Amino acid sequence: MIEAQQLTKRYGETTAVDRLDFTVRPGTVTGFLGPNGAGKSTTMRMIVGLDAPTHGTVTVNGRRYAEHTAPLQEVGALLEAKSIHPGRSAFDHLMAQAYTHGIPRRRVEEVIGMTGLDSVAKKRAGAFSLGMGQRLGIAAALLGDPATVMLDEPVNGLDPEGVLWIRNLLTGLASEGRTVFVSSHLMSEMALVADHLIVVGRGRLLADTTVEELISQAGGDTVQVATADPARLREVLAGPGIEITGRVGSEELQVTGMEARAIGLKAAEAGIALFQLTAKALSLEEAFMELTRDAVEYHGTTETSGSAA
Numbered sequence: 001m002i003e004a005q006q007l008t009k010r011y012g013e014t015t016a017v018d019r020l021d022f023t024v025r026p027g028t029v030t031g032f033l034g035p036n037g038a039g040k041s042t043t044m045r046m047i048v049g050l051d052a053p054t055h056g057t058v059t060v061n062g063r064r065y066a067e068h069t070a071p072l073q074e075v076g077a078l079l080e081a082k083s084i085h086p087g088r089s090a091f092d093h094l095m096a097q098a099y100t101h102g103i104p105r106r107r108v109e110e111v112i113g114m115t116g117l118d119s120v121a122k123k124r125a126g127a128f129s130l131g132m133g134q135r136l137g138i139a140a141a142l143l144g145d146p147a148t149v150m151l152d153e154p155v156n157g158l159d160p161e162g163v164l165w166i167r168n169l170l171t172g173l174a175s176e177g178r179t180v181f182v183s184s185h186l187m188s189e190m191a192l193v194a195d196h197l198i199v200v201g202r203g204r205l206l207a208d209t210t211v212e213e214l215i216s217q218a219g220g221d222t223v224q225v226a227t228a229d230p231a232r233l234r235e236v237l238a239g240p241g242i243e244i245t246g247r248v249g250s251e252e253l254q255v256t257g258m259e260a261r262a263i264g265l266k267a268a269e270a271g272i273a274l275f276q277l278t279a280k281a282l283s284l285e286e287a288f289m290e291l292t293r294d295a296v297e298y299h300g301t302t303e304t305s306g307s308a309a
């Protein structure tokens, strides 16, 4: 469990983290989302005591990081720019950490197996690919068998197989009852792995919600339908809580408040042929963009075209 109360970090004029209140609970994967410069890394550094808050507190399993007698057994973290001695092997790197924290060699072998590093464990870490380096960082985070696991942008630079591996690892750790806190600036990635989302922008809390809630708030239940007779389809689908939009003269309609399956069945009952019946999959990414629009540090100059709804 991670609990932040009024957590604030200022660097001179910049307020990197601004009065954040949130709780990360065990047994689920919590995504920590925000555009570049939103304050995610700074928050994570404060969680593991690498930065001191200017104001407010953050605790792991009920205590500040520095107050834990065996912090590695409480929280394992993969932070960006992890420094690993390039001449040392993965095995030696993990053994050195294990030794200084009273962790047995057996656990080092276990985490090497868990992260798929068996075949390269004796090679110099300096020769590791980005993906292998990430795996080694995760192995180090898991070394103390911690109840809380925190990873900063773990999928950055990974190939599809590596991304899938991280996804399975995270859901597996959560199903063992651990607290899993993972940052990303990619909504699409988080939507696949996280149950709960904490969204920040310019250091402020923008949302603390479940993925389902965010989807429904974003109109994720919008279904795109196309038919030769949109006017009749409108009549057939009309009802309380159902909103139907579409351009005049277009065969396409956007329906919210009714699932694709129900729309298909109603159209079939009325003998209306549908050419298209698509649940709008992009809405989650759009919701994130909308939520963080004012919080993006550097806007590009390219205009993106809005949806035709």
Ligand SMILES: Nc1ncnc2c1ncn2[C@@H]1O[C@H](COP(=O)(O)OP(=O)(O)OP(=O)(O)O)[C@@H](O)[C@H]1O
Pocket: 011, 014, 015, 016, 034, 035, 036, 037, 038, 039, 040, 041, 042, 043, 185
């Ligand atoms: N040591 C520091 N000194 C001065 N400013 C800093 C320092 N660390 C972070 N900042 C600033 O604080 C803000 C938040 O940065 P942070 O790295 O925490 O964001 P982030 O959400 O992790 O971004 P990214 O997704 O790009 O990693 C930024 O404006 C950044 O420039």
